[in-house]
Amino acid sequence: MLAADQPDEAGRLALTAMTSGVLVPSSYWRARELIGAIETRRMPEAAELREAYRELTAPNETPSGEVHHNCVDLMVDRFTHYASGMPWEIIGLIGLICVPVAFFSFLVFAWVKATQQKQVLRYTDPMRAMELTGRVRQLKVRGREAEAVRLVHEELGMEVDKARRWVKSI
Helix, strand or coil: CCCCCCHHHHHHHHHHHHHHCCCCHHHHHHHHHHHHHHHHCCCCHHHHHHHHHHHHCCCEECCCCCEECCHHHHHHHHHHHHHCCCCHHHHHHHHHHHHHHHHHHHHHHHHHHHHHHHHHHCCCCHHHHHHHHHHHHHHHHCCCHHHHHHHHHHHHCCCHHHHHHHHHHC
16 A cells, blocks of 8 residues: 555554454564554654554563563564654665675775785695694783794794784784
8 A cells, every 4th residue: 555655545454454453473564664654754643553553562461470572573663762763864874884884894804814824824834824823822812922923933934023913913
């Protein structure tokens, strides 16, 4: 109904479905989506639909007294409540900025790691490099960085300055 630009009819049908008790939990997301669209259009039925949805998804008490929540719905409701005043355009803009920055950071991190690994592989084979890297990390964790630099210098014959930079980069 929303796609056919009939939001009034869509809201009426959704309210009927939610109050009739025939709406199954696996379809709650559709109700949330419809309520969000109606709230976006600032229609007066939005408050009534939101209240019907809250009653529908309220915690159910079992005969033993246990209370069960539909955790996903509870989280979505809380997020919707807190974010209701936040323009969705800003949230989308934040996503458009953060995702590429995170991806670029990952690429830089991977490039630095590969470069550091290549630096050691010039001096030894991969298995020995992995074993040496593990020993250097253990020494660094114990606060013995100078000993780690000496180990790299002696084991690989790497210059002391290069060995120090490599040990700091691990």
